[in-house]
Amino acid sequence: MLPTTVLEQIKRSFAIAKKNIRIYYLKGPVIIFGLIFPLFLFLAFTIGRNLSPKELFPGLIGMVVFFTATSVGPTILPWEARSKTLERLVCSPISTWAILFGDIIASFIFGLLISIVPLIATLTIGVEIMDLFLLSLGMILATFCFASLSVLLSVYPPTDIPSTVLMLSSLIRFPLVFISGVFVPIEQLPEWGKIVASASPLTYFVDLAKCSVNGISYFSVPVDLAVLTAFTLVFLISSVKLHERFLPQRFS
Numbered sequence: 001m002l003p004t005t006v007l008e009q010i011k012r013s014f015a016i017a018k019k020n021i022r023i024y025y026l027k028g029p030v031i032i033f034g035l036i037f038p039l040f041l042f043l044a045f046t047i048g049r050n051l052s053p054k055e056l057f058p059g060l061i062g063m064v065v066f067f068t069a070t071s072v073g074p075t076i077l078p079w080e081a082r083s084k085t086l087e088r089l090v091c092s093p094i095s096t097w098a099i100l101f102g103d104i105i106a107s108f109i110f111g112l113l114i115s116i117v118p119l120i121a122t123l124t125i126g127v128e129i130m131d132l133f134l135l136s137l138g139m140i141l142a143t144f145c146f147a148s149l150s151v152l153l154s155v156y157p158p159t160d161i162p163s164t165v166l167m168l169s170s171l172i173r174f175p176l177v178f179i180s181g182v183f184v185p186i187e188q189l190p191e192w193g194k195i196v197a198s199a200s201p202l203t204y205f206v207d208l209a210k211c212s213v214n215g216i217s218y219f220s221v222p223v224d225l226a227v228l229t230a231f232t233l234v235f236l237i238s239s240v241k242l243h244e245r246f247l248p249q250r251f252s
Contacts, residue, residue: 009098016089016102017109024072024079025110038067045183053127057118058209059182061139064118066177066202069111069143073150074169076103077243078161081250096247097240100151104236107147115139131212134221138208141228145201148235155242181206186218201231 042063046056080086089099119135129135153169177183179193180202186194197203204224211217217224 009095010101012094013098013102013105016094016099017105020072020076020103020106021109024076024106027075027079038063041177053122053125054213057122057127057213058206060118060122061115061135061209062180062182062202062206063177065111065115065139065142065205066146067173068114069107069146070150070153070169070173071107072110073103073107073147074154074165076106077154077247077250078165082161086250090247096244100239100243103151104144104147107150108144111143111147112139115143127213129212130215135209135212138205138212138224138228141225141232142201142205142208145205145228145232145235148232148239149201152235152239152242155239155246176200176202179203181218201228204228204231 042060045059077086080089090096119139123129150169153172154165156168179196180200181189181197182202184193186197186203186207189197204219204227207217207219208221208224208228211221211224219227
């Protein structure tokens with residue numbers, strides 16, 4: 001590969017992100033797993049329960065950010081491998097991390113844009129957000145964290161069948177939703193449940209969302225932000241290392 005600067009690699013990452021946005025945002029699996037499914041899952045949770053919009057908001061925004069940010073990333077590499085464009089991309093003067101960063105940017109933009117919709121709807125119906133800056137910061141950090149996770153979920157199996165990757169990634173995503181304080185507040189979980197919930201990055205964003213609405217959080221705000229940042233770094237580094245190992249298998 002020709003020697004290039006980091007800045008040039010990042011520029012190429014944005015070019016890849018632009019291509020991904022144009023091609024993959026309206027794909028069926030992205031719409032189903034990123035928009036329709038979380039909507040009906042949330043409706044099933046709320047119907048018949050006497051909860052105010054203020055109580056529902058943290059769980060809603062948590063699910064929307066999580067599902068939308070993780071719906072695009074797992075499918076990009078399988079589709080690229082199937083269309084035979086991945087080989088051409090890998091042979092071009094761009095690093096593996098830059099390719100993955102482009103996929104992350106596409107997932108990040110998709111998740112952030114969609115998550116603004118329930119935020120605006122909530123503000124429209126009169127729900128007061130006590131700390132909008134904290135919520136916005138949490139949304140940006142969490143969306144990037146989940147977008148990084150989505151690329152990590154596409155590592156294995158190294159296949160060109162998007163449905164296979166989506167099925168396996170769903171086996172990870174859905175349990176994370178149910179243990180992350182979306183449906184049951186962390187403080188109401190048993191001790192073992194609190195330990196399990198602490199292993200999910202979604203837990204810390206939902207906690208931030210609750211704090212931004214009512215000023216009360218289970219963890220402190222610095223802890224929530226620090227843990228989300230740590231998860232992001234782990235997902236980024238793991239994605240690059242694992243994709244460098246398994247990417248050649250997509251061509252065999």
